[in-house]
Amino acid sequence: MENQQSMSVRQDGQTSRRFFLKASAASLMNVAMGSYLSQTRADPRPNTCRFGIVTDPHYTDRTYGTRYCNQSLDKLAECVELMNKQAVDFLVELGDFKDQDDPPEERTTLSYLRAIEAEFKQFNGPIYHVLGNHDMDSISKSQFLTNVENTGIAPELSYYAFDVNGLHFVVLDANYTSAGIDYDHGNFNWTDALIPTIELEWLEQDLALAEGPVIILVHQLLDGTGSHYVSNAADVRRILELSGKVMAVFQGHYHTGSYNEIQGIHYYTLKAMVEGSGARNNAYAIIEVHADRSITVSAYRQAVRREFPARCSIADLNGDCIVDFKDYAILAENWLDKGLVVAPTGRPRR
Numbered sequence: 001m002e003n004q005q006s007m008s009v010r011q012d013g014q015t016s017r018r019f020f021l022k023a024s025a026a027s028l029m030n031v032a033m034g035s036y037l038s039q040t041r042a043d044p045r046p047n048t049c050r051f052g053i054v055t056d057p058h059y060t061d062r063t064y065g066t067r068y069c070n071q072s073l074d075k076l077a078e079c080v081e082l083m084n085k086q087a088v089d090f091l092v093e094l095g096d097f098k099d100q101d102d103p104p105e106e107r108t109t110l111s112y113l114r115a116i117e118a119e120f121k122q123f124n125g126p127i128y129h130v131l132g133n134h135d136m137d138s139i140s141k142s143q144f145l146t147n148v149e150n151t152g153i154a155p156e157l158s159y160y161a162f163d164v165n166g167l168h169f170v171v172l173d174a175n176y177t178s179a180g181i182d183y184d185h186g187n188f189n190w191t192d193a194l195i196p197t198i199e200l201e202w203l204e205q206d207l208a209l210a211e212g213p214v215i216i217l218v219h220q221l222l223d224g225t226g227s228h229y230v231s232n233a234a235d236v237r238r239i240l241e242l243s244g245k246v247m248a249v250f251q252g253h254y255h256t257g258s259y260n261e262i263q264g265i266h267y268y269t270l271k272a273m274v275e276g277s278g279a280r281n282n283a284y285a286i287i288e289v290h291a292d293r294s295i296t297v298s299a300y301r302q303a304v305r306r307e308f309p310a311r312c313s314i315a316d317l318n319g320d321c322i323v324d325f326k327d328y329a330i331l332a333e334n335w336l337d338k339g340l341v342v343a344p345t346g347r348p349r350r
Contacts, residue, residue, distance in 0.1 A: 047166045047212060048291050052083040052123075054284040055094035055219075055252030056272035058134060059116040060101060067274045068281075069099050073119055075273050079284040080122045082300065088286055089164050090151070091123045092171075094252035094270060095132025095219030097148075104138035104186070110147060113139070117148050126151035131158055131173050132219040132252060133190045136183035141175070159199055161206050167289060168210040168245070172218040173199065174230045191227040193220040195236055203236070207243035213293060216240065216249040223260040223267035228253055240265060248295055248308060250287065257283075257304055266308045268297060276302070 057072035083091050097120075098112045113135075120127055128150050135144050141158050150171075153160045158173040175183040176194040195203075207214060216222075222233045222240075230236060240246040241263045248266040255272035271283040282301035289295050295308035 046291070047289070047293070049165050049167050049287075049289045050086070050088045051164070051287050052079070052086075052088045052091040052284065053094060053217075053250055053270055053287060054079050054091070054273055055270045056096040056132070056255060056274050057093070057116060058096050058099040058272075058274040060099040060112050062099075062101060064102075066276060067099075068277045069274055071277065072274055073116060075279070075282040076116065076119050077122070078279065078282060079273075079300075080119065082284075083286070084122075084124050086286060088125070090126040090128060091120070092128040092130065092217055093120065094217060094250060095130045096134040096252065096272075096274075097129065097132065097144075099134050100138045106138055106185075109138045110143065113144065113147050121149065128153070128162070128169075128171060128217070130171050130217050130219050130252070131175050133175055133183060133188065133193070136175060136188075137186045140184045141173075141182055159202070161210075163212070166212040168212050168214045170203065170206060170214060170216050172203070172216060172236075174218060174220040178231060193230050194232055195230055200232075200235060200239060204239050204243075207239065207245055210243075210245055212245075213247050213289070214243065214245040215247060215287075215289070218249065219252050221251050221254055221258075221267070221269060222249055223251075223258075223262055237262060237265075247289070247293060259304070259306060266295065266306075268306060271302050271304070 054076065057076055058067055058069045059072040059076075060069040062069055080091070098109065098116055100109045100112075129145075129148050131141065131144065135141075142156070145155050145158065150157070150160065152162060158175075159171055161168060161170045163169070172195060174193045174195050175188075176196050177183070177188050177192050178194055180194065180196045181187070218230075221229045222236050223229075224233065240249070246265050248268065251267065251269040252272070254269050255275050257271035258267075258269040260267040270285060273283050275281060275283075280301060283303040284300050285303045286298040286300075287295060288298065290310075292310045294310040295306075297304070297306040297308075299305040
């Protein structure tokens with residue numbers, strides 16, 4: 001219990017601890033509230049987003065094994081119709097957008113790409129593409145990229161980043177051989193995927209500059225080792241983890257889908273659209289990022305629903321995953337309870 005003396009002004013003119021801390025908290029509150037109100041006026045939904053994902057349509061006119069490539073236009077049309085009704089902020093496909101004939105022929109491969117891109121562009125909003133290995137099975141990266149649209153992105157870029165409502169999205173390209181050579185006209189083994197040094201350096205710099213929470217979009221998997229995984233996935237994960245900003249990674253490639261969590265980062269692999277015949281064997285999802293940084297995966301058809309809990313900053317003291325004046329007030333009150341005194345220099349002392 002504080003005595004009367006501690007509640008009064010000291011004889012040397014210093015303000016009492018409680019008065020000082022309350023005044024400090026009030027000042028911080030005013031500053032933070034002004035910033036908060038300014039932000040909400042400019043953007044009614046800061047750090048929130050709803051976006052659609054789909055992966056591995058493998059569109060061609062043929063069927064092989066369990067892959068019904070010739071049904072992917074109809075499946076994608078269903079997906080796009082729902083995304084338009086839900087008015088998601090953007091739609092992204094996570095790779096293997098098209099496939100090829102057997103034997104392959106460049107001209108017909110490009111016709112498949114243009115056909116499925118036309119269906120994808122029926123979405124009434126921004127669209128984005130992630131390169132997958134089958135996207136270069138009988139054409140080059142350049143040919144793929146010049147026949148699709150990534151909204152607001154230069155057409156020559158195979159990896160890039162964009163921002164939506166204060167969230168930062170990073171699209172990666174792992175379609176390089178272990179020698180660092182671009183996939184081109186089938187010059188690769190699908191199990192040999194790499195993110196080269198120059199892209200890793202770009203990723204590190206991009207994350208350092210990112211002002212908001214980050215979501216990664218990639219085709220080949222980053223959360224393990226094996227034939228479906230990027231060969232230097234551990235190096236990529238290290239960069240993601242050290243940034244302290246990445247909430248989740250959304251992947252394709254592994255047709256049965258999967259989920260993992262490593263060092264607080266969620267890795268969600270969406271099931272492939274191409275697997276199985278008929279409308280019920282479709283797969284797509286809406287990802288909703290909430291203000292508290294929790295994430296909901298709303299799944300359709302064969303996709304799997306998930307809830308990712310909030311991952312908050314250590315400075316978030318009241319558990320709402322937003323560092324603001326409420327956290328400053330808690331800090332001030334606890335500082336007082338611990339018996340700390342603010343010295344004239346501003347440094348705390350006992």
